[in-house]
Amino acid sequence: MAESEYSSSENASMDSDSIEDQSKQDLELQFSEDEETLVIRMFNLVGERWGLIAGRIPGRTAEEIEKYWNTRYSTS
Numbered sequence: 776m777a778e779s780e781y782s783s784s785e786n787a788s789m790d791s792d793s794i795e796d797q798s799k800q801d802l803e804l805q806f807s808e809d810e811e812t813l814v815i816r817m818f819n820l821v822g823e824r825w826g827l828i829a830g831r832i833p834g835r836t837a838e839e840i841e842k843y844w845n846t847r848y849s850t851s
Contacts, residue, residue: 804842804843804846804847810832810835813832814828814840814843817831818844825837825838825840825844828840
């Protein structure tokens with residue numbers, strides 16, 4: 776019986792870890808209004824050249840910008 780109690784508490788711990796990981800990812804995808812405007816403008820100029828766009832936004836990587844774009848503006 777102790778094993779089943781341990782398993783359920785372990786699963787609850789795993790669930791809270793998943794929630795924490797998801798909230799960290801959501802925080803990473805929060806762009807300021809200025810950053811968002813710049814990403815849109817740069818995308819219109821250079822397309823999907825995420826490295827070039829990232830070079831104009833200090834502290835952002837190409838991967839973050841691409842993920843943000845695909846999450847926010849993807850039509851598929």
